[in-house]
Amino acid sequence: MGRYSTGRAHMYLSVPHIADAFGCAPINSLSLPSRPTDINPIFDEQKHKEPLAPRNTIGPDTYGLSTGLDAETFSPPSPPTDFRDPYLYPVLTGNEYVRLTTLWYHTQGLTEDKDFLWRISNLLGMLKDSIRWEFAIVGILDNDHFTRLVTANLPILNLPRRESTCSHTVNMSPGTVFMITDMSKDWRFQNSPHVAIGGLRSYAGTQLRIMLADGIEVALGSLCIASNTVEERLTEDQKRGLLRAADTIAAELVSRTRMRRLNERQNMLNHLSHLRAADSDDPQAAVIRLLTTLYEGVNVSLEPVVSNAVKISGTSVRIECSKFTDGLWEDTEFIKHSMQDTDAFSDARRPIRAVFAYLRQGERALIVASGKLRCIFDSLDAWFVDQCAQFINSTLQDRLLREALCAKDLFLRSITHELRTPLHGILSSAELMDEELRIREVKGLQALFSDEFSFPACLSSIKRSGRELMTSINSILKFNAFADDTMIIRPTEYDIRDLEDTVLDDVLPSYASNQLQGLSILFEYHLPDENTIINVDANVLKELLKSLLTNSISATSRGRILVRTTLLGSCSQLDVIDTGMGIAECDQERIFLPFEKCNTHSTGAGLGLSLAVQMATSLGGSLSLIWSELGKGSHFQLKLPYSRAVNNQSVFCHKSPTFGDLPLRFYKIRQSARNEHLLSHLETHLISRGFEKADGPQGSVIITNQAEPFQPCYTGLSQIETPLMVITVTEGPLSSAYQTSMADDMKPHLAWYIHGPFYKSRLDEIMLEADHAFGIHISNKSSNPSYSTIMIAPSDTLSKVISNTSQILSDTLTFTTTTTHTRSKAIFRVLLVDDNHVNLKVLEMYCKKRILPFGKASDGNEAVSSYKAAMIDLDSPYKPYNLVLMDLQMPECDGIEACRQIRQLEQDNGLKRSVIFMITGQDSVADRRNSLEAGADEYFVKPVSLKRLDQALVEYFRL
Numbered sequence: 001m002g003r004y005s006t007g008r009a010h011m012y013l014s015v016p017h018i019a020d021a022f023g024c025a026p027i028n029s030l031s032l033p034s035r036p037t038d039i040n041p042i043f044d045e046q047k048h049k050e051p052l053a054p055r056n057t058i059g060p061d062t063y064g065l066s067t068g069l070d071a072e073t074f075s076p077p078s079p080p081t082d083f084r085d086p087y088l089y090p091v092l093t094g095n096e097y098v099r100l101t102t103l104w105y106h107t108q109g110l111t112e113d114k115d116f117l118w119r120i121s122n123l124l125g126m127l128k129d130s131i132r133w134e135f136a137i138v139g140i141l142d143n144d145h146f147t148r149l150v151t152a153n154l155p156i157l158n159l160p161r162r163e164s165t166c167s168h169t170v171n172m173s174p175g176t177v178f179m180i181t182d183m184s185k186d187w188r189f190q191n192s193p194h195v196a197i198g199g200l201r202s203y204a205g206t207q208l209r210i211m212l213a214d215g216i217e218v219a220l221g222s223l224c225i226a227s228n229t230v231e232e233r234l235t236e237d238q239k240r241g242l243l244r245a246a247d248t249i250a251a252e253l254v255s256r257t258r259m260r261r262l263n264e265r266q267n268m269l270n271h272l273s274h275l276r277a278a279d280s281d282d283p284q285a286a287v288i289r290l291l292t293t294l295y296e297g298v299n300v301s302l303e304p305v306v307s308n309a310v311k312i313s314g315t316s317v318r319i320e321c322s323k324f325t326d327g328l329w330e331d332t333e334f335i336k337h338s339m340q341d342t343d344a345f346s347d348a349r350r351p352i353r354a355v356f357a358y359l360r361q362g363e364r365a366l367i368v369a370s371g372k373l374r375c376i377f378d379s380l381d382a383w384f385v386d387q388c389a390q391f392i393n394s395t396l397q398d399r400l401l402r403e404a405l406c407a408k409d410l411f412l413r414s415i416t417h418e419l420r421t422p423l424h425g426i427l428s429s430a431e432l433m434d435e436e437l438r439i440r441e442v443k444g445l446q447a448l449f450s451d452e453f454s455f456p457a458c459l460s461s462i463k464r465s466g467r468e469l470m471t472s473i474n475s476i477l478k479f480n481a482f483a484d485d486t487m488i489i490r491p492t493e494y495d496i497r498d499l500e501d502t503v504l505d506d507v508l509p510s511y512a513s514n515q516l517q518g519l520s521i522l523f524e525y526h527l528p529d530e531n532t533i534i535n536v537d538a539n540v541l542k543e544l545l546k547s548l549l550t551n552s553i554s555a556t557s558r559g560r561i562l563v564r565t566t567l568l569g570s571c572s573q574l575d576v577i578d579t580g581m582g583i584a585e586c587d588q589e590r591i592f593l594p595f596e597k598c599n600t601h602s603t604g605a606g607l608g609l610s611l612a613v614q615m616a617t618s619l620g621g622s623l624s625l626i627w628s629e630l631g632k633g634s635h636f637q638l639k640l641p642y643s644r645a646v647n648n649q650s651v652f653c654h655k656s657p658t659f660g661d662l663p664l665r666f667y668k669i670r671q672s673a674r675n676e677h678l679l680s681h682l683e684t685h686l687i688s689r690g691f692e693k694a695d696g697p698q699g700s701v702i703i704t705n706q707a708e709p710f711q712p713c714y715t716g717l718s719q720i721e722t723p724l725m726v727i728t729v730t731e732g733p734l735s736s737a738y739q740t741s742m743a744d745d746m747k748p749h750l751a752w753y754i755h756g757p758f759y760k761s762r763l764d765e766i767m768l769e770a771d772h773a774f775g776i777h778i779s780n781k782s783s784n785p786s787y788s789t790i791m792i793a794p795s796d797t798l799s800k801v802i803s804n805t806s807q808i809l810s811d812t813l814t815f816t817t818t819t820t821h822t823r824s825k826a827i828f829r830v831l832l833v834d835d836n837h838v839n840l841k842v843l844e845m846y847c848k849k850r851i852l853p854f855g856k857a858s859d860g861n862e863a864v865s866s867y868k869a870a871m872i873d874l875d876s877p878y879k880p881y882n883l884v885l886m887d888l889q890m891p892e893c894d895g896i897e898a899c900r901q902i903r904q905l906e907q908d909n910g911l912k913r914s915v916i917f918m919i920t921g922q923d924s925v926a927d928r929r930n931s932l933e934a935g936a937d938e939y940f941v942k943p944v945s946l947k948r949l950d951q952a953l954v955e956y957f958r959l
Contacts, residue, residue, distance in 0.1 A: 860893025
């Protein structure tokens with residue numbers, strides 16, 4: 001309605017029986033007859049189309065000077081001396097432009113609103129019965145005619161405004177009743193058609209008026225009663241009842257408009273939702289279609305803004321942008337002229353009202369224009385057109401953004417593939433060479449270089465550097481996935497106690513051994529066994545904890561890291577507390593921002609904590625820094641909603657080790673403050689493994705730490721003749737000279753020197769090795785009393801290498817034997833598929849070392865052909881392939897299509913499904929999903945650990 005509000009009606013004291021009329025069902029005796037569309041009857045054919053005179057053309061006393069309820073009691077004044085008309089013609093109101101605009105806004109679809117008309121009919125019938133006059137009318141006054149909305153004892157008609165008695169009522173003073181008891185004696189009306197021809201005698205009417213937001217009162221029509229006989233003047237109560245009924249009808253009219261606009265707003269919102277959901281290729285055309293459908297007969301166009309003005313398409317109308325008020329414009333002068341000239345009152349052939357909204361930073365505008373006089377736009381229309389314009393803007397921007405993101409994604413996929421492919425070759429080759437060199441050393445080959453520059457040390461550096469680079473690449477890709485909102489959360493049942501082993505196995509290999517020698521990592525679980533299995537995306541939780549641990553380890557080369565899990569009602573809380581370097585107060589906010597690092601010389605891309613926050617949010621939780629102080633450490637806290645698994649049967653399989661030779665008691669000797677945190681961790685671990693703390697050293701495992709330099713060591717053990725196991729926590733590897741010099745001090749006991757990092761699984765390994773070594777020591781002592789003490793440092797000497805290599809050989813032999821045995825029952829054969837020669841060679845070396853027969857292919861088509869040939873070749877000793885190691889991105893035919901064709905071959909020929917592992921440099925959600933949908937069993941991202949491949953083979957083939 002342009003700048004017009006829905007307004008409000010004047011309300012007086014309520015009358016119960018009038019209010020009840022709007023709450024009851026329609027009275028059937030008051031029917032709603034058919035409604036005519038023409039103006040009829042017309043008694044004055046010559047005059048009825050002439051424009052009405054302005055309000056100021058009649059004297060102020062024409063309708064009487066009185067105001068208030070008795071305004072109708074005046075005696076009709078004498079006619080003016082220049083009065084020549086046969087009767088008093090109506091005149092325009094003083095605010096005719098505002099009145100008609102408001103009328104058209106509030107009465108849209110009114111004559112078709114049966115519910116509203118029924119309720120007015122009920123009220124009108126009750127009013128007529130209470131006053132007991134012959135007729136009653138509710139009508140609205142348009143530009144050139146008076147429309148009877150509902151009547152009592154009168155037909156529904158559209159009467160000429162000039163001839164209608166009700167046309168005078170709108171010019172009365174507000175809140176008055178215009179009443180004439182005998183119109184045949186009133187010079188103003190005695191010759192009017194309704195009196196002279198229709199026989200009308202008594203009339204009493206009042207305005208249907210509402211007040212606009214700016215305080216202007218407008219009369220939309222009237223409520224009147226009439227009679228063909230002379231009636232007595234209305235009493236004061238009757239007049240008040242008439243006024244209250246008129247205000248009730250006006251209030252209902254305003255309420256109806258508000259409800260109509262609310263419904264239309266909801267309809268607009270629904271259309272906007274459908275518009276956004278449709279994801280149209282041409283958003284501009286979609287918006288134009290929508291607006292053209294909702295606003296019938298309007299002109300909808302997208303126009304350029306030139307010199308701060310727009311020209312409406314198909315017309316000569318040019319509108320300056322400054323003339324739009326809150327997005328709305330109307331040609332006021334044209335509309336006023338049309339209202340004053342009845343003959344000229346018709347819809348324009350050009351726009352006279354328009355709604356305007358900018359597009360693309362003011363370069364263009366969306367215009368909805370209409371030439372219909374009764375088409376009124378308001379702020380709701382302006383809002384809707386603006387929303388449509390924003391939709392066009394956002395859709396076009398989204399399209400540009402998607403194109404940019406696609407280009408970025410293509411770049412990332414390409415560059416990461418190019419990085420991962422050589423990294424896969426480097427790391428896998430290094431791992432294989434490492435195995436080979438260790439086996440050679442076990443066989444007695446002498447190293448050509450010192451320990452610091454041995455082949456294993458060099459290869460370890462290669463692997464560590466590769467992992468470091470890979471961590472940075474993965475962090476960037478994860479950050480990209482969260483930025484694109486493509487990270488999918490898949491909750492599963494997970495035992496939270498599995499976190500320690502799985503996370504540390506991934507985190508610790510990225511650090512050099514000398515970085516971790518003084519580190520203690522302790523996991524604590526403060527929750528009952530029945531609450532350890534939760535519903536969570538385990539992969540995301542692991543990655544989150546990796547980020548936190550990596551951050552703490554980088555800050556705590558020597559010290560303690562505590563990972564504590566607690567259940568607090570409906571919240572599971574995970575605290576990571578370290579004693580590292582801490583974070584300056586000025587840096588404590590920015591550390592969560594992408595690519596921010598407190599120490600610019602530290603490794604990584606600076607995305608760890610930023611990713612951790614995003615992962616916590618994706619899991620429905622939060623991550624915060626509780627406290628941090630330079631030189632004292634930091635405390636990070638993760639809170640997640642606790643969701644207990646339906647099946648809470650724990651499958652946690654980490655069993656405490658069993659000791660055969662070590663006594664299950666220990667005695668602690670504190671020699672200094674050096675590495676006291678490691679000694680305390682060892683003590684806690686032994687207690688958790690069933691060891692009892694003894695009061696003295698006799699018959700116990702002795703745990704101690706290094707004495708301060710130049711301070712004497714503890715000598716109380718020399719008095720004990722029974723051999724003891726003495727475990728000393730050191731700051732790092734001890735030199736051979738130091739071990740030799742200390743050998744005599746420990747006789748007849750076995751000395752065992754250990755250093756960090758300390759964590760559960762490593763301490764279990766150390767204690768098992770100690771148990772084995774102590775058994776050998778006791779045995780040798782009993783058979784050879786002169787047997788001398790040997791100083792052993794399990795993580796650093798060749799004995800540790802032998803132990804590891806023996807395990808490798810043992811695993812390999814077991815694997816080979818089982819594989820050979822399996823072949824006797826079911827042929828085992830691998831198809832290797834990769835377009836990169838280095839990666840194909842690595843996979844070939846992998847199969848040879850594990851004695852797995854294999855075939856090779858360099859693209860998808862060749863892989864399918866090889867698979868098909870092995871399947872149909874009856875002379876082939878190995879058919880068909882049991883396992884396919886497939887690359888994804890290859891020329892001619894990629895891995896996904898090859899996988900799909902292999903699955904189809906198996907289905908068509910009734911073959912048992914082979915196992916297909918996708919091994920690729922691509923790590924996108926779409927590639928992973930497409931691979932699994934095509935039939936892949938596993939999806940490995942290069943560089944994949946050969947140990948992980950071994951585990952997968954064991955899992956799938958029960959080797």
